[in-house]
Amino acid sequence: MSTARRLFFCALALTAGWPALGAADGTKHDLYLTANLSGQAGVLGRSGPALNGLYRSTDRATFEHLGPHHIRLFTLTSDPAERGTLYVAALDGVLRTRDGGKSWRTLTSWDMTEPKEIAFDPHAPGRIYASLPDGIALSTDHGQTWQRGNEGIRQAYTHAMIVDRTQAGRVLAGTEKGIFLSEDGAKSWRLVQATDKVTYDLKQSPHDPKVFLAVTSSNGALWSGDGGRTWTRIAGISTANTLHYADFDVHDANRLLVCGWNTGLQLSEDGGKTWTDRGAGLPNRDVWSAAFDPDAAGRIFAAPQLAPLHVSDDNGRTWRPVQFEKATVFDLVFLPRP
Amino acid sequence: MNPRCFFILLAGLFGTAGLSAQPSFTGAAPVPGVVQDAAVRRADYLQRRAEVLQWRVGLVKPGEPATFGLGEIAAKLALHQEAEACSARLIELMQKPSGDMFWMFPVTCISYLGRDQLTPAAKAAVREAWRTYFPLRGDTENHWTMYYTTLYLMAQLWPDEPGERWFNGKSSAEITAESRAWLLQWMDLTTTIGQGEYDCTHYIGEYSIPMLYLATWAQDPAMRQRGRMMLDYVMADYTVETLNGIYVGAHARTDDVTVLEKWNGLASFFGWMMLGNCPPPANYGGWGLFFAVVAENYELPEVIYRIGTDRNGSYTHFERKRTRHRWRNSDVRNAPVYKTTHVTSDYALGSDQGGLLQPIQQHSWDLTWAVPDPRGVHNTIFSTQPFYGAEELMMYFTEMPDSMPAAVTFQGKPTYIAESKLLGGSPYEQIFQQDDTLISLTDVADTAPHKQVNGFFSKDLTRIEEDASGWIFAQGGKAYIAYRPLAAYEWRPIEKGGKRLYSPHAKNGTILQAAAASEFKGWDDFKARIRALPLEIKLTPAPRVAFTSLRGRKIECAYGAAPRVDGRTIDYAKEWKLFSGPYLNADIGSRRLTMTHGRLTRVLDFNTLTITDAVRP
Numbered sequence A: 001m002s003t004a005r006r007l008f009f010c011a012l013a014l015t016a017g018w019p020a021l022g023a024a025d026g027t028k029h030d031l032y033l034t035a036n037l038s039g040q041a042g043v044l045g046r047s048g049p050a051l052n053g054l055y056r057s058t059d060r061a062t063f064e065h066l067g068p069h070h071i072r073l074f075t076l077t078s079d080p081a082e083r084g085t086l087y088v089a090a091l092d093g094v095l096r097t098r099d100g101g102k103s104w105r106t107l108t109s110w111d112m113t114e115p116k117e118i119a120f121d122p123h124a125p126g127r128i129y130a131s132l133p134d135g136i137a138l139s140t141d142h143g144q145t146w147q148r149g150n151e152g153i154r155q156a157y158t159h160a161m162i163v164d165r166t167q168a169g170r171v172l173a174g175t176e177k178g179i180f181l182s183e184d185g186a187k188s189w190r191l192v193q194a195t196d197k198v199t200y201d202l203k204q205s206p207h208d209p210k211v212f213l214a215v216t217s218s219n220g221a222l223w224s225g226d227g228g229r230t231w232t233r234i235a236g237i238s239t240a241n242t243l244h245y246a247d248f249d250v251h252d253a254n255r256l257l258v259c260g261w262n263t264g265l266q267l268s269e270d271g272g273k274t275w276t277d278r279g280a281g282l283p284n285r286d287v288w289s290a291a292f293d294p295d296a297a298g299r300i301f302a303a304p305q306l307a308p309l310h311v312s313d314d315n316g317r318t319w320r321p322v323q324f325e326k327a328t329v330f331d332l333v334f335l336p337r338p
Numbered sequence B: 001m002n003p004r005c006f007f008i009l010l011a012g013l014f015g016t017a018g019l020s021a022q023p024s025f026t027g028a029a030p031v032p033g034v035v036q037d038a039a040v041r042r043a044d045y046l047q048r049r050a051e052v053l054q055w056r057v058g059l060v061k062p063g064e065p066a067t068f069g070l071g072e073i074a075a076k077l078a079l080h081q082e083a084e085a086c087s088a089r090l091i092e093l094m095q096k097p098s099g100d101m102f103w104m105f106p107v108t109c110i111s112y113l114g115r116d117q118l119t120p121a122a123k124a125a126v127r128e129a130w131r132t133y134f135p136l137r138g139d140t141e142n143h144w145t146m147y148y149t150t151l152y153l154m155a156q157l158w159p160d161e162p163g164e165r166w167f168n169g170k171s172s173a174e175i176t177a178e179s180r181a182w183l184l185q186w187m188d189l190t191t192t193i194g195q196g197e198y199d200c201t202h203y204i205g206e207y208s209i210p211m212l213y214l215a216t217w218a219q220d221p222a223m224r225q226r227g228r229m230m231l232d233y234v235m236a237d238y239t240v241e242t243l244n245g246i247y248v249g250a251h252a253r254t255d256d257v258t259v260l261e262k263w264n265g266l267a268s269f270f271g272w273m274m275l276g277n278c279p280p281p282a283n284y285g286g287w288g289l290f291f292a293v294v295a296e297n298y299e300l301p302e303v304i305y306r307i308g309t310d311r312n313g314s315y316t317h318f319e320r321k322r323t324r325h326r327w328r329n330s331d332v333r334n335a336p337v338y339k340t341t342h343v344t345s346d347y348a349l350g351s352d353q354g355g356l357l358q359p360i361q362q363h364s365w366d367l368t369w370a371v372p373d374p375r376g377v378h379n380t381i382f383s384t385q386p387f388y389g390a391e392e393l394m395m396y397f398t399e400m401p402d403s404m405p406a407a408v409t410f411q412g413k414p415t416y417i418a419e420s421k422l423l424g425g426s427p428y429e430q431i432f433q434q435d436d437t438l439i440s441l442t443d444v445a446d447t448a449p450h451k452q453v454n455g456f457f458s459k460d461l462t463r464i465e466e467d468a469s470g471w472i473f474a475q476g477g478k479a480y481i482a483y484r485p486l487a488a489y490e491w492r493p494i495e496k497g498g499k500r501l502y503s504p505h506a507k508n509g510t511i512l513q514a515a516a517a518s519e520f521k522g523w524d525d526f527k528a529r530i531r532a533l534p535l536e537i538k539l540t541p542a543p544r545v546a547f548t549s550l551r552g553r554k555i556e557c558a559y560g561a562a563p564r565v566d567g568r569t570i571d572y573a574k575e576w577k578l579f580s581g582p583y584l585n586a587d588i589g590s591r592r593l594t595m596t597h598g599r600l601t602r603v604l605d606f607n608t609l610t611i612t613d614a615v616r617p
Helices: A003-017 B003-014 B038-057 B070-078 B083-093 B101-113 B120-132 B141-157 B172-192 B204-217 B221-239 B266-275 B288-292 B302-309 B390-396 B404-410 B523-531
Strands: A029-036 A053-057 A073-079 A082-090 A093-097 A117-120 A128-132 A135-139 A158-163 A171-175 A178-182 A190-194 A199-204 A212-216 A221-224 A243-248 A256-260 A264-268 A287-292 A300-304 A307-312 A320-336 B315-322 B336-343 B347-351 B365-369 B380-384 B429-434 B437-443 B453-457 B463-466 B472-476 B479-485 B490-493 B499-503 B507-516 B535-538 B544-548 B554-558 B592-597 B600-605 B610-615
Touching: A029 A073, A053 A073, A073 A117, A082 A117, A082 A128, A082 A320, A117 A158, A128 A171, A135 A158, A171 A199, A171 A212, A178 A199, A212 A243, A212 A256, A243 A287, A256 A287, A264 A287, A287 A320, A300 A320, B038 B070, B038 B266, B038 B288, B070 B083, B070 B101, B070 B288, B083 B120, B101 B120, B101 B141, B101 B204, B101 B288, B141 B172, B141 B204, B172 B221, B204 B221, B204 B266, B204 B288, B221 B266, B221 B302, B221 B592, B221 B600, B221 B610, B266 B288, B266 B302, B302 B592, B302 B600, B336 B429, B347 B429, B347 B437, B347 B507, B365 B437, B365 B479, B380 B472, B380 B479, B390 B404, B429 B554, B437 B544, B437 B554, B453 B479, B453 B507, B472 B523, B479 B523, B507 B544
Parallel strands: A073 A320, A158 A199, A199 A243
Antiparallel strands: A029 A053, A029 A320, A073 A082, A082 A093, A117 A128, A128 A135, A128 A158, A158 A171, A171 A178, A178 A190, A199 A212, A212 A221, A243 A256, A256 A264, A287 A300, A300 A307, A307 A320, B315 B336, B336 B347, B347 B365, B365 B380, B380 B453, B429 B437, B437 B507, B453 B499, B463 B472, B472 B479, B479 B507, B490 B499, B535 B544, B544 B554, B592 B600, B600 B610
16 A cells, blocks of 8 residues: 555544534535546546445535446536435436435436536426536426527537526526526526636525626636626636636625635635635645535535545635545535435 | 557456457458459358457456456357356356446347347346446447447337336336437438548447447337448448558547557458458457457448449549537537548548547548558558647537546547647648648647647658658658658657657648659659649748649648639538548438449438449449
């Protein structure tokens, strides 16, 4: 065993010795990850020992493999009307499990491939949006049938997708050419913010539903205070790098984070006015995903490229590895415990 | 994934290859010729099939389960040998499935070959694996062809089953409908605007083998007929661009080995099997086995056989293909690809129009010369503008941009970001070919990762002379070659032999004129004739060449403008059909391919699903 591997497993052993994170009463969310553990050589058709796919942690310390051994599960969410049902945007389409990953159904057909994000409309049960590399897919029956919903969007590569929780049918989509807004359930779209390249994440503030945060490939991070109608660039975030992920802290209306390639983890504690680099304790500056723990103030999970999943209990000032040795965690999300 | 990766994968999946006799690989190279007697041709073909199967079953070593993999099981079942042992081993292998569509493919083959041979327990193990193992659909045309062909056939094998019995939760009926819909859509795209992964030196197998399986095992007569017709289509598409079985010219995808040693790809397995005019690659190309196991169910139509082997003089063949699906950085889903291939008995020159037409493994042009034995020979010359980048990868893949270029180098494409690379297309290259003359112009942006042209000069060129005129004269086999770099250059060694013309200038290009040695009194005559050809070169503000070829055609190319020949502007969109030339002809959108050789004609009409053969009196 190499020295590096020894150190890694020592670190994990130390982690295991700590009290299970979030095991205390009051934990309302489970942590889910979609992970590729096969490294850069992990390509289609190649076998390997790593168990890729969907993981869940109920205690923030141990992780259970739930879902298909799959190197390209991009993001996941659950049905707000049926919390135990998970939906995963995967290379093969939209996947669904109703039994905790024991069995899966691919909901989409050959004509919809490689969705990147799935969003439910909390005001319209069964209504699902999925971003596709060639547009937007819409289902009104919990994914049993799908139709296209990207009328008016040219060069329709769509990555980020979010439904405004305050209004049925109000949807924002992050595309190759900018952020589009629909207020009629994806029947029509209008460009509300042009971008040079793709918008990779869109988040709505848990504190103020009019506040949205977007991160992009070449236009940095964008802020909207009017429900996504208008956007302004956040001055403290560089436009030089591709940003992957953004999050609001449910415990503090002024705390938010963004992460991405060559970006580490940038944290703001004043509502985005100023930013602090909190990636110094991570093993590299390429961070795929990061999220605040909704059940523990000050705790952040982050997923650096080809490295262990890391956790911080002091808002990113210090970090420690918590799981995996060499992972690409595409998505890291807390879902309400069913 | 390139062929070497496939071989590694296959070795893992099917045991250690290469330990058993491969007489056609190790023996004397076949002498190209025409076997006139159809019965003899058929017997030769079946003998080759038998050779592949015998080789494969010979790999199994008693007491060494690792040598008894899916390939060996398929070979044994094809020969009706040791069904009990095959069953027992299959049960073991089904415990740890891996390989996605590359697992589905052999398992489908085994399931059909073993319908009346495998034990109930073995069949049950296979059935359970298709419930519990979640193979990925993939992200390329060849992945999907394998995936949906095998799903179609397995749903046919296990009809009327509910979603709970399948890994993807879909019922047999749903799987059948989805698979059929994709296969029909792929066939329709291919026969109207061209194949996306066109003319691949390896992936030809990933299309032809599924089509053979449909032709063999589909119960629906229409799907069976489609499989048969598409197999003819793919074989005709390959054969017309071969030189003694070697796939020549521009390819959507090749690899670092085959781009130099042109014979060394799975395509040559089909040349050996069908045309009998080249040796098979080592291990019969890996996947060749999975064609061989059911090869008796296909007979290459005589018209295709003769297109590949019985040519009366040189010809120029034109094709219109398409790019893979473009997801980002493009206004169009599938951009057109315009190919030109000029073939003589001594050499072939083939090209596309340049640009980023495919990700990573595109090969835009080369001259290939005929050799008596192609094994180990780099019988080709070409130039490239080495390019890589997230922009290209984002166009053709849906993944996040920044991790992709480095990741590609770990995924069987080690040269992807290298400045010395000889594989891949460039957005800064424009190519035009007229007969056996080619002009490539480059105007590389300041932001490009490499601002140079790489020219490949083979270890197997028998002459290389740098002439004071600026031409480099070379000879490969019986082909005389005049190569004109448009800017200053230096030579750099190539690890695998030969040397690289390194020309570090953004405004640049290559002119290549090929000819047969037999056309000249001698070497000096050739050089004198080339030197005398009218040639104007301007590199600023953009590269521009006016060249009168050996064939007397005045070719004018300017970067950023349509080429002109004898004063006429070339309009690719209007002039390039799906296929045109003396042997293959099809209009865009027609779904109808006409193959012609001498008195023979075969028409594949996908509108009516009919094959019509005719022999002219």
